[in-house]
Amino acid sequence: MNNQIPLDNFTNNTQDHIRNLLDFFKRTKEEQDARFAFLKQIEPQSRLAAVLVLLFEQNGRLCVLLTTRGKDLKVHGGQTSLPGGKIDEEDKGDIIATAYREAHEEVNLPRQSSQIHTLGILDLQPFHKLVVTPVVAILTDNAILDHLKHNEGEVDKIFSYPLEGFLDPALSAQTDELVEKGSKDWPYPEDYHHFWDPVIDALGGTSYRYHHFRSSASPITGFTADALIRAAEITFNRSPTYERFAHDQVRNFDEIFTAFEEHRKKEAGKADRQQ
Numbered sequence: 001m002n003n004q005i006p007l008d009n010f011t012n013n014t015q016d017h018i019r020n021l022l023d024f025f026k027r028t029k030e031e032q033d034a035r036f037a038f039l040k041q042i043e044p045q046s047r048l049a050a051v052l053v054l055l056f057e058q059n060g061r062l063c064v065l066l067t068t069r070g071k072d073l074k075v076h077g078g079q080t081s082l083p084g085g086k087i088d089e090e091d092k093g094d095i096i097a098t099a100y101r102e103a104h105e106e107v108n109l110p111r112q113s114s115q116i117h118t119l120g121i122l123d124l125q126p127f128h129k130l131v132v133t134p135v136v137a138i139l140t141d142n143a144i145l146d147h148l149k150h151n152e153g154e155v156d157k158i159f160s161y162p163l164e165g166f167l168d169p170a171l172s173a174q175t176d177e178l179v180e181k182g183s184k185d186w187p188y189p190e191d192y193h194h195f196w197d198p199v200i201d202a203l204g205g206t207s208y209r210y211h212h213f214r215s216s217a218s219p220i221t222g223f224t225a226d227a228l229i230r231a232a233e234i235t236f237n238r239s240p241t242y243e244r245f246a247h248d249q250v251r252n253f254d255e256i257f258t259a260f261e262e263h264r265k266k267e268a269g270k271a272d273r274q275q
Contacts, residue, residue: 050102064231068080083109125226213225
Protein backbone atom coordinates (compact mmCIF):
# COMPACT_ATOMS: atom_id res chain seq x y z
CA MET A 1 0.00 0.00 0.00
CA ASN A 2 1.35 3.44 -0.92
CA ASN A 3 0.09 6.11 1.43
CA GLN A 4 2.70 8.78 0.59
CA ILE A 5 0.12 10.96 -1.11
CA PRO A 6 0.97 14.56 -2.10
CA LEU A 7 -2.02 16.12 -0.36
CA ASP A 8 -1.05 19.60 -1.58
CA ASN A 9 -2.41 18.52 -4.97
CA PHE A 10 -5.93 18.75 -3.50
CA THR A 11 -8.21 21.43 -2.06
CA ASN A 12 -8.39 21.73 1.73
CA ASN A 13 -11.74 19.92 2.01
CA THR A 14 -10.56 17.04 -0.14
CA GLN A 15 -7.36 16.80 1.90
CA ASP A 16 -9.48 16.30 5.02
CA HIS A 17 -11.52 13.61 3.29
CA ILE A 18 -8.43 11.76 2.11
CA ARG A 19 -7.07 11.89 5.66
CA ASN A 20 -10.28 10.20 6.82
CA LEU A 21 -9.57 7.37 4.40
CA LEU A 22 -5.92 7.10 5.41
CA ASP A 23 -6.85 7.05 9.10
CA PHE A 24 -9.48 4.39 8.52
CA PHE A 25 -7.17 2.04 6.64
CA LYS A 26 -4.45 2.55 9.23
CA ARG A 27 -6.87 1.74 12.08
CA THR A 28 -8.27 -1.33 10.34
CA LYS A 29 -5.02 -2.91 9.16
CA GLU A 30 -5.64 -6.07 11.21
CA GLU A 31 -9.11 -6.42 9.66
CA GLN A 32 -7.69 -6.01 6.18
CA ASP A 33 -4.97 -8.56 6.87
CA ALA A 34 -7.69 -10.96 8.04
CA ARG A 35 -9.57 -10.38 4.77
CA PHE A 36 -6.47 -11.18 2.71
CA ALA A 37 -5.97 -14.35 4.76
CA PHE A 38 -9.62 -15.31 4.22
CA LEU A 39 -9.25 -14.88 0.45
CA LYS A 40 -6.33 -17.30 0.42
CA GLN A 41 -8.67 -19.98 1.79
CA ILE A 42 -11.29 -19.67 -0.97
CA GLU A 43 -11.30 -22.62 -3.36
CA PRO A 44 -11.16 -22.58 -6.23
CA GLN A 45 -9.36 -19.24 -6.62
CA SER A 46 -11.46 -18.60 -9.73
CA ARG A 47 -14.24 -17.60 -7.33
CA LEU A 48 -12.30 -14.45 -6.43
CA ALA A 49 -12.88 -11.08 -8.08
CA ALA A 50 -11.97 -7.46 -7.46
CA VAL A 51 -13.22 -4.01 -8.39
CA LEU A 52 -11.33 -0.71 -8.34
CA VAL A 53 -12.78 2.25 -6.45
CA LEU A 54 -10.65 4.96 -8.07
CA LEU A 55 -11.19 8.36 -6.46
CA PHE A 56 -10.07 11.70 -7.88
CA GLU A 57 -10.84 15.36 -7.31
CA GLN A 58 -12.98 17.13 -9.87
CA ASN A 59 -14.23 20.70 -9.41
CA GLY A 60 -13.30 20.59 -5.74
CA ARG A 61 -15.07 17.34 -4.88
CA LEU A 62 -14.08 13.70 -4.76
CA CYS A 63 -15.52 11.63 -7.59
CA VAL A 64 -15.35 7.94 -8.47
CA LEU A 65 -14.64 6.38 -11.84
CA LEU A 66 -17.49 4.24 -13.22
CA THR A 67 -18.28 2.37 -16.41
CA THR A 68 -21.33 1.12 -18.24
CA ARG A 69 -20.89 -2.48 -19.31
CA GLY A 70 -21.31 -3.35 -22.96
CA LYS A 71 -25.00 -3.72 -23.73
CA ASP A 72 -24.45 -6.98 -25.61
CA LEU A 73 -22.62 -8.74 -22.77
CA LYS A 74 -24.44 -11.86 -21.59
CA VAL A 75 -23.94 -11.02 -17.90
CA HIS A 76 -25.15 -7.64 -16.57
CA GLY A 77 -25.01 -6.03 -20.02
CA GLY A 78 -25.70 -2.29 -19.96
CA GLN A 79 -25.37 -2.02 -16.20
CA THR A 80 -23.17 0.52 -14.43
CA SER A 81 -20.23 -0.96 -12.56
CA LEU A 82 -16.81 -0.30 -11.13
CA PRO A 83 -13.88 -1.46 -13.28
CA GLY A 84 -13.08 -5.01 -12.25
CA GLY A 85 -13.51 -8.72 -12.77
CA LYS A 86 -12.33 -12.20 -11.83
CA ILE A 87 -8.83 -13.13 -10.77
CA ASP A 88 -6.53 -14.47 -13.47
CA GLU A 89 -3.46 -16.70 -13.38
CA GLU A 90 -1.20 -13.78 -14.25
CA ASP A 91 -2.30 -12.02 -11.05
CA LYS A 92 -0.46 -14.74 -9.09
CA GLY A 93 -3.00 -14.70 -6.28
CA ASP A 94 -2.75 -10.91 -5.77
CA ILE A 95 -6.32 -9.58 -5.63
CA ILE A 96 -5.13 -5.96 -5.82
CA ALA A 97 -3.31 -6.80 -9.06
CA THR A 98 -6.63 -8.19 -10.31
CA ALA A 99 -8.35 -4.83 -9.79
CA TYR A 100 -5.67 -2.93 -11.71
CA ARG A 101 -5.36 -5.48 -14.50
CA GLU A 102 -9.10 -5.42 -15.10
CA ALA A 103 -9.18 -1.60 -15.00
CA HIS A 104 -6.37 -1.53 -17.56
CA GLU A 105 -8.18 -3.99 -19.82
CA GLU A 106 -11.52 -2.19 -19.55
CA VAL A 107 -10.57 1.52 -19.60
CA ASN A 108 -6.80 1.66 -20.29
CA LEU A 109 -5.91 2.80 -16.77
CA PRO A 110 -2.16 2.27 -16.16
CA ARG A 111 -1.53 -0.90 -14.18
CA GLN A 112 1.26 0.89 -12.34
CA SER A 113 1.65 4.64 -11.90
CA SER A 114 3.24 6.94 -9.34
CA GLN A 115 0.04 9.00 -9.61
CA ILE A 116 -2.23 6.18 -8.43
CA HIS A 117 -2.03 5.30 -4.73
CA THR A 118 -3.63 2.15 -3.31
CA LEU A 119 -5.18 2.87 0.09
CA GLY A 120 -6.68 -0.47 1.14
CA ILE A 121 -9.59 -2.84 0.70
CA LEU A 122 -13.16 -2.54 1.92
CA ASP A 123 -15.51 -5.22 3.27
CA LEU A 124 -15.53 -8.31 1.09
CA GLN A 125 -18.74 -8.78 -0.86
CA PRO A 126 -20.23 -12.21 -1.61
CA PHE A 127 -21.77 -11.97 -5.06
CA HIS A 128 -23.53 -15.12 -6.24
CA LYS A 129 -20.67 -17.66 -6.39
CA LEU A 130 -17.94 -15.01 -6.20
CA VAL A 131 -16.23 -13.16 -3.36
CA VAL A 132 -15.51 -9.60 -4.53
CA THR A 133 -12.84 -7.32 -3.05
CA PRO A 134 -13.30 -3.54 -3.45
CA VAL A 135 -9.84 -1.95 -3.77
CA VAL A 136 -9.72 1.77 -2.94
CA ALA A 137 -7.19 4.04 -4.64
CA ILE A 138 -6.64 7.77 -5.06
CA LEU A 139 -5.52 9.49 -8.26
CA THR A 140 -3.24 12.53 -7.82
CA ASP A 141 -2.94 13.61 -11.47
CA ASN A 142 -6.12 13.88 -13.51
CA ALA A 143 -4.10 13.99 -16.74
CA ILE A 144 -4.29 10.20 -16.60
CA LEU A 145 -8.04 10.45 -17.14
CA ASP A 146 -7.42 12.07 -20.55
CA HIS A 147 -5.90 8.81 -21.78
CA LEU A 148 -8.72 6.51 -20.70
CA LYS A 149 -10.58 4.72 -23.46
CA HIS A 150 -13.22 2.07 -23.24
CA ASN A 151 -12.64 -1.46 -24.46
CA GLU A 152 -15.28 -1.76 -27.18
CA GLY A 153 -17.73 -4.55 -26.57
CA GLU A 154 -16.82 -4.79 -22.90
CA VAL A 155 -17.44 -1.16 -21.88
CA ASP A 156 -19.83 1.29 -23.54
CA LYS A 157 -19.17 4.39 -21.45
CA ILE A 158 -16.74 5.83 -18.90
CA PHE A 159 -18.07 8.45 -16.50
CA SER A 160 -17.79 9.77 -12.96
CA TYR A 161 -20.09 10.38 -10.02
CA PRO A 162 -19.59 12.55 -6.88
CA LEU A 163 -18.74 10.20 -4.02
CA GLU A 164 -20.74 12.24 -1.51
CA GLY A 165 -23.82 11.66 -3.67
CA PHE A 166 -24.00 8.17 -2.16
CA LEU A 167 -24.74 9.81 1.19
CA ASP A 168 -26.91 12.66 -0.10
CA PRO A 169 -28.28 11.65 -3.52
CA ALA A 170 -29.44 15.20 -4.31
CA LEU A 171 -25.78 16.06 -4.80
CA SER A 172 -25.86 14.03 -8.00
CA ALA A 173 -27.53 17.09 -9.53
CA GLN A 174 -24.00 18.53 -9.63
CA THR A 175 -22.99 16.00 -12.28
CA ASP A 176 -22.60 17.21 -15.84
CA GLU A 177 -25.80 15.61 -17.13
CA LEU A 178 -28.19 13.17 -15.50
CA VAL A 179 -30.32 10.86 -17.60
CA GLU A 180 -33.83 12.15 -18.19
CA LYS A 181 -36.33 11.37 -15.48
CA GLY A 182 -38.95 8.95 -16.82
CA SER A 183 -36.50 7.49 -19.35
CA LYS A 184 -35.58 3.80 -19.52
CA ASP A 185 -32.51 4.56 -17.43
CA TRP A 186 -34.52 6.33 -14.70
CA PRO A 187 -38.19 5.21 -14.70
CA TYR A 188 -38.62 5.88 -10.96
CA PRO A 189 -40.75 8.62 -9.36
CA GLU A 190 -37.93 9.87 -7.10
CA ASP A 191 -35.52 12.46 -8.44
CA TYR A 192 -32.20 10.94 -7.44
CA HIS A 193 -32.50 7.79 -5.32
CA HIS A 194 -34.83 4.81 -5.40
CA PHE A 195 -34.78 1.54 -3.48
CA TRP A 196 -36.76 -1.64 -3.02
CA ASP A 197 -36.44 -4.55 -0.58
CA PRO A 198 -36.75 -7.92 -2.34
CA VAL A 199 -36.62 -11.12 -0.29
CA ILE A 200 -33.52 -13.12 -1.22
CA ASP A 201 -33.71 -16.91 -0.92
CA ALA A 202 -29.91 -17.15 -0.96
CA LEU A 203 -29.83 -15.00 2.17
CA GLY A 204 -32.13 -17.25 4.13
CA GLY A 205 -35.32 -15.51 3.05
CA THR A 206 -34.28 -12.11 4.44
CA SER A 207 -34.65 -8.77 2.67
CA TYR A 208 -31.94 -6.92 0.81
CA ARG A 209 -32.19 -3.17 0.14
CA TYR A 210 -31.47 -2.69 -3.54
CA HIS A 211 -30.38 0.93 -4.04
CA HIS A 212 -30.63 2.81 -7.33
CA PHE A 213 -28.76 6.11 -7.84
CA ARG A 214 -29.53 8.26 -10.85
CA SER A 215 -26.45 9.02 -12.95
CA SER A 216 -25.45 10.15 -16.42
CA ALA A 217 -25.79 6.54 -17.56
CA SER A 218 -27.72 3.52 -16.25
CA PRO A 219 -28.48 3.55 -12.50
CA ILE A 220 -25.77 2.71 -9.99
CA THR A 221 -27.21 -0.29 -8.17
CA GLY A 222 -26.62 -3.47 -6.19
CA PHE A 223 -23.12 -4.43 -5.13
CA THR A 224 -21.62 -1.34 -6.83
CA ALA A 225 -23.90 0.95 -4.86
CA ASP A 226 -23.22 -0.90 -1.60
CA ALA A 227 -19.44 -0.63 -2.00
CA LEU A 228 -19.63 3.07 -2.81
CA ILE A 229 -22.00 3.86 0.05
CA ARG A 230 -19.46 2.30 2.39
CA ALA A 231 -16.57 4.19 0.77
CA ALA A 232 -18.51 7.44 1.15
CA GLU A 233 -19.34 6.77 4.82
CA ILE A 234 -15.63 6.37 5.56
CA THR A 235 -14.50 9.31 3.43
CA PHE A 236 -16.97 11.84 4.80
CA ASN A 237 -17.30 10.31 8.27
CA ARG A 238 -21.10 10.39 8.33
CA SER A 239 -24.16 8.32 7.55
CA PRO A 240 -26.47 8.60 4.53
CA THR A 241 -29.50 10.88 4.57
CA TYR A 242 -31.67 7.79 3.91
CA GLU A 243 -32.05 4.44 5.67
CA ARG A 244 -29.35 2.24 4.19
CA PHE A 245 -30.62 -1.22 5.18
CA ALA A 246 -33.91 -3.11 5.09
CA HIS A 247 -35.35 -3.90 8.53
CA ASP A 248 -34.27 -7.57 8.47
CA GLN A 249 -31.23 -7.27 6.22
CA VAL A 250 -28.19 -9.40 7.03
CA ARG A 251 -25.25 -7.01 7.43
CA ASN A 252 -22.39 -9.13 8.76
CA PHE A 253 -20.03 -10.55 6.11
CA ASP A 254 -19.65 -13.89 7.84
CA GLU A 255 -23.41 -14.39 7.99
CA ILE A 256 -23.86 -13.29 4.36
CA PHE A 257 -21.05 -15.55 3.15
CA THR A 258 -22.37 -18.53 5.14
CA ALA A 259 -25.87 -18.03 3.72
CA PHE A 260 -24.57 -17.84 0.15
CA GLU A 261 -22.38 -20.91 0.66
CA GLU A 262 -25.26 -22.95 2.03
CA HIS A 263 -27.45 -21.87 -0.87
CA ARG A 264 -24.68 -22.64 -3.40
CA LYS A 265 -24.16 -26.13 -1.99
CA LYS A 266 -27.90 -26.75 -1.90
CA GLU A 267 -28.25 -25.77 -5.56
CA ALA A 268 -25.24 -27.89 -6.49
CA GLY A 269 -26.85 -30.86 -4.72
CA LYS A 270 -30.06 -30.37 -6.70
CA ALA A 271 -28.12 -30.29 -9.96
CA ASP A 272 -26.28 -33.48 -9.06
CA ARG A 273 -29.54 -35.30 -8.26
CA GLN A 274 -31.03 -34.24 -11.58
CA GLN A 275 -28.15 -35.73 -13.56
